[in-house]
Amino acid sequence: MATPLTATRLLAALHDEGLVVHEVRDWRQHNRNAKGPWGPVHGVVIHHTATEGTDASVDLCYDGRSDLPGPLCHGVIDKAGEVHLVGNGRANHAGLGDHDVLEAVIREDAELPPDDAADTDGNCAFYGFECINLGDGKDPWPAEQLAAIEKVSAAICRAHGWSERSVIGHKEWQPGKVDPRGIVMKDLRERIGKRLAKPAEGPGGAGVDRGKDGADRDGGGSGDSAEPGGSGDGAGPDASGDGPGSDASGDGTGGPGERTGGPGDGRGGPGDGTGLAVPPRPDHPPYEPFPGRDAFRPGAPSPVIAAMGERLVAEDCGHYEGTPGPEWTEAHRTSYAAWQRRLGFRGKDADGVPGPVSWERLRVPVPPG
Known part of the structure; x- marks a missing residue:
């Protein structure tokens, strides 16, 4: 389990992964915390909006609908691969899902069980990101958008020390859901894993001296002189230096990109x-x-x-x-x-x-x- 990231830390994690991030209105204080708990968090749920157009989709995810108040997620990933943060805290995105799936995510199991029950609140346990796509099986997924989905997922996983197995699709959580349609989640997790095996691309990751230390063996491998993703513990950072289609506190005291620690x-x-x-x-x-x-x-x-x-x-x-x-x-x-x-x-x-x-x-x- 993990304490949810503050608004400042979430923003910093996304910037560090090399993402373009837009802060939408009063997103830092925009949440459904008054209606239920937020946290501990265990993973990330990826959705599609079933809408088109960036402005209209972002507004919908921020405001919600008459029958489902916003925020409907934490962030919207547009076709250009840019992220629009719309909420910080509990959001109406995941709804009720399968408890067995949640337990598998917590254990970071290699395979997920079938989502054949809707008995567990997912809004308190998952970050949610809506990806702009009609969800009709025909609307394309641009390479920039797919890369951003990977980066967003990797950013949150890095921040919490999670592996790619903490990222699931809405269709793997709640019975009857198909989103994100057109994305094979197993393949997406594999790409996220490869991204996590490398340093973050952005300002907080690129240029960090990862160092080498042949004296340590953190795993059962044959050495530790490799970069992260290889076989070496000594490669760590240098210590010196369902939104529109379904139901589902941040503090944020700093500005964009501000680091308040790791x-x-x-x-x-x-x-x-x-x-x-x-x-x-x-x-x-x-x-x-x-x-x-x-x-x-x-x-x-x-x-x-x-x-x-x-x-x-x-x-x-x-x-x-x-x-x-x-x-x-x-x-x-x-x-x-x-x-x-x-x-x-x-x-x-x-x-x-x-x-x-x-x-x-x-x-x-x-x-x-």
Whole structure:
């Protein structure tokens, strides 16, 4: 689970992915939060508008209809591949969907179960993006628009430490839906995964020194000297530097592109300039040194593992049902894998077993006693 991004952080994530973003009216305070919860969030739902024309589609998604108030999504992706932000918070886009699908998204399963039930509120759990398309199977999907869908999805996944398996189509969530018609979601996820395996294209990603560190092995691979997407944990950021067709708080205190820290901002302290949140370091408080990979196996409980879990929760990477415990479990592994993906690692280097580089950047405090 994850705390929803603030308006400022969402905008920054989209800019960092190289997207052109338009802020529509009072989108930062525009939501349906008074009607239900917003968060924790677990993924992104892609829709088509069943409309044509950018201005008319954006206005509809912002205002909604007489029977379904807006916002009808968080952003609209137009034919030119530009993003129009229309809401920040709960939006009427996903409606009721299948609980089994939600659980599969949370686990980031390789395959989704069939969406044969409508028993779970999706408006509180998913970001929603409407893509301008008639949805008749004939209206084309321009390359610029498809690329923007990938970038939007990747931006949110990067911000939360999710993989491409956190992105689904409305047709995979709610029975009877066909959107986004003309897009094969499995293929889209594959493209998002490839994009996530590379640095972000935009101002916050291009030019970042990803570095190399042959000393760390975060995964079970054969080395760590590769860039993200290869086999190396040392390749992470340098620490120095249903909308119109169906039913479904942000604060936003900064301007466009403003960075208030990276993922987990507000939980772990100020950012370090890399887009990753780090805890405050007054007087250099003690941090637990990397205990070696053998420490993260089922067996004797350790307070270090519990402390690690608390830091993962603080960084919005926690996949725990309750308080993280001192024994190594699948929930610990899944949570740590989300942290590794946050740092840019892929494949075997994001297997959920800590390595020296990712451990150092997590900064786990020395447990008391």
